[in-house]
Structure formats: structure tokens, C-alpha cells
Amino acid sequence: MNGAVCGGLLGQVDDIEVRAARPEELPAVAALRWRWTEEVHGSVPMPRAEFAARFAAWAADHTASHRCSVAVRDGEVLGMAWLGVVVRVPHPRSFDRASGDLQCVYVTPAERGRGLAGRLVGDVLAAARELGLERMTVHSSTQAVPGYVRAGFAVSPVLLQLDLREAPPTG
Numbered sequence: 001m002n003g004a005v006c007g008g009l010l011g012q013v014d015d016i017e018v019r020a021a022r023p024e025e026l027p028a029v030a031a032l033r034w035r036w037t038e039e040v041h042g043s044v045p046m047p048r049a050e051f052a053a054r055f056a057a058w059a060a061d062h063t064a065s066h067r068c069s070v071a072v073r074d075g076e077v078l079g080m081a082w083l084g085v086v087v088r089v090p091h092p093r094s095f096d097r098a099s100g101d102l103q104c105v106y107v108t109p110a111e112r113g114r115g116l117a118g119r120l121v122g123d124v125l126a127a128a129r130e131l132g133l134e135r136m137t138v139h140s141s142t143q144a145v146p147g148y149v150r151a152g153f154a155v156s157p158v159l160l161q162l163d164l165r166e167a168p169p170t171g
Contacts, residue, residue, distance in 0.1 A: 028070075078107060
């Protein structure tokens with residue numbers, strides 16, 4: 001996220017609409033994801049046009065599991081945040097169980113520090129509540145942690161993770 005959520009000064013953002021992304025905005029959302037990758041990693045391993053086309057197709061194919069919120073001013077997409085929905089195994093108290101994962105929160109550098117990322121996170125959390133999700137998780141950069149704490153996220157001693165890209169432990 002590279003600082004997208006950790007802005008502290010609330011500026012004028014009344015002219016910016018935060019809402020669900022429309023299908024025709026997916027190329028602009030792809031451009032934001034591309035830009036985020038450039039900011040964090042410096043280079044991108046595929047041509048921009050190819051990424052945009054594949055990203056838009058992916059988003060269209062994953063509407064049941066991923067929902068994108070956008071911040072828009074005068075037709076320009078300035079930020080995004082994604083809700084990833086994970087269906088959970090039923091138990092006798094509830095068959096319709098799911099959790100959410102907040103993903104890819106990004107605001108363009110010129111718009112950071114004005115509370116826009118917080119509004120995007122709020123929109124995703126509202127969608128998660130409407131869906132009846134049990135909990136939300138987020139994988140954060142160090143800089144973005146304060147913004148997520150302001151939104152109500154907290155460290156859990158019982159939510160663990162394993163990086164499957166690493167070699168399995170021996171013994």
C-alpha cells in the first residue's frame with residue numbers, strides 16, 4: 001500500500017464519490033494496480049496493456065469472490081480497495097459462513113493524506129457487514145497499520161499465517 005492508508009490529515013474530499021466499481025472502470029482499476037506495483041517493486045514483469053486486459057478479465061470472472069470499491073472524481077478513478085470473500089465450512093449454528101479479506105487498498109499519491117483510503121476501507125467494511133461476513137482480515141504494510149487500527153482492525157493472537165512460498169519446516 002505504500003502509505004495509502006496512513007494519511008492523518010483530513011482534507012476536502014466531498015467532491016469524491018466512493019462506491020462499487022463499475023465494469024467500465026476496471027481498466028482504470030488495473031492501472032492503479034499497475035502503478036502500485038511500480039511504486040512497491042520498481043518494475044512490472046509484463047506489458048501494461050496485457051496486464052490491463054488480463055486484470056479486467058480476472059475481475060469480471062471473480063465477481064462472486066471479489067468486490068472492488070473505488071474513489072472517483074469527475075470520472076477519474078483515484079483509489080481502490082477490494083473485498084475478498086472466503087466461504088467457510090458450515091457448522092450446526094450456521095450454514096452460511098464467510099469471512100472477508102481487505103485487499104489492494106491504494107490511493108494515488110496526489111490524493112493521499114486526506115482520509116480517502118479510510119473512506120475506501122469504510123466502504124469495503126460496509127459491504128462486508130451487508131454480506132453478513134464473520135470477520136475481516138488485512139495484510140498490511142508497516143506504514144498502513146495505523147490506518148487499519150483507526151478502522152477497527154486489531155492484532156489477534158489466534159489468527160496465524162504460514163507463508164507457503166517458503167520451505168516447509170523440518171522435524
